[in-house]
Amino acid sequence: MRAIDLLNGRLKLRHLVLLVTIADQGSVLRAAEHLHLAQPAVTRSLREVEQLLGVELFTRGARGMTPTLFGEAFIEHARAVLAELRRAGERISGLADGETGTVAIGTLLAGSNVLLPRAIAALKRDRPGITVIVREATFVEQVPRLLDGEIDLVLGRLNPIEDVRGVRQLTLYSEPVRLVARVGHPAHELGRPVLADLLAYPWVLPLEQTALRHELEQVFAAAGLRLPGNLVECTSILTVRTLIQDTDMIAALPELVAMTSEGIAPLPIPLDPVRRQVGVTLPDRRPLTPAARLMLDHLREQAALVTRTGST
Secondary structure, three states: OOHHEEEHHOOOOHHHHHHHHHHHOOOOHHHHHHHHHHHHHHHHHHHHHHHHHOOEEEEOOOEEEEEEEEHHHHHHHHHHHHHHHHHHHHHHHHHHHHOOOEEEEEEEOOOOOHHHHHHHHHHHOOOEEEEEEEEOOOOHHHHHHHHHOOOOEEEEEOOOOOOEEEEEEEEEOOOEEEEEOOOOHHHHHOOOOOOHHHOOOEEEOOOOHHHHHHHHHHHHHOOOOOOOEEEEOOOOOOHHHHHHHHOOEEEEEHHHHHHHHEEEOOOOOOOOOOOOOOEEEEEEEOOOOOOHHHHHHHHHHHHHHHHHHHHO
């Protein structure tokens, strides 16, 4: 099949919407309900695309419709095309009145509890018509979303991007990472504890694919220690804070998270080797929409305030 075959008018925008919806909903029936179409019409349109491409895009199973290898590849491009069209519409709208649009932000642990809420609040005060979407995940999971246009920027601790093409990073501020435990935790009574003194307690650490986890592993290795055996892996800030507050778990948190979380107190053990840069990761070649540019402006303003005041 030649690429020109997709530009001869037979492939319609509705076909792309249909394929993405089937993949998201997991069945033709649910896709039809979601799109307010009759099921036979959805089935017919799916067959049209498969005949045009000359391959099967979905297989039926006990769990519904599953994309084939060809389906996964084509749907990835369909999502990117639809994302670009949405961005084009938002850009035109933003240029026309500067009052509406959507900005999607991927968030990591750092910056999510103080900087991001403040920046969102400031943006909504200025432009209440802009919709803000926040998606929490690891950096590794966020990058594909950033590249295909599902999100506009990623906020959090800056991860190495030497092996990641198509992105750039801006530093907003520097923030220490602190070891923390609940107020009243026995570790607070140790006087001048060292890392080895904390191995007897349970820990909650970031997932293995995060930069913070890698850096913490280096801290343990430098001290001649293995990671704690009693371990929970989690990057959800709400879950991590609740575990620390309600149990004897110890965790490593960005200082702003530690200092603004009720019932949590830092432990006097330095983590100097841990990287401290908080910033945004942006697409390198795709321009930001007006709404995303405004969001970035407010993030910069609030980061400057955080830097000047030191916290809250």
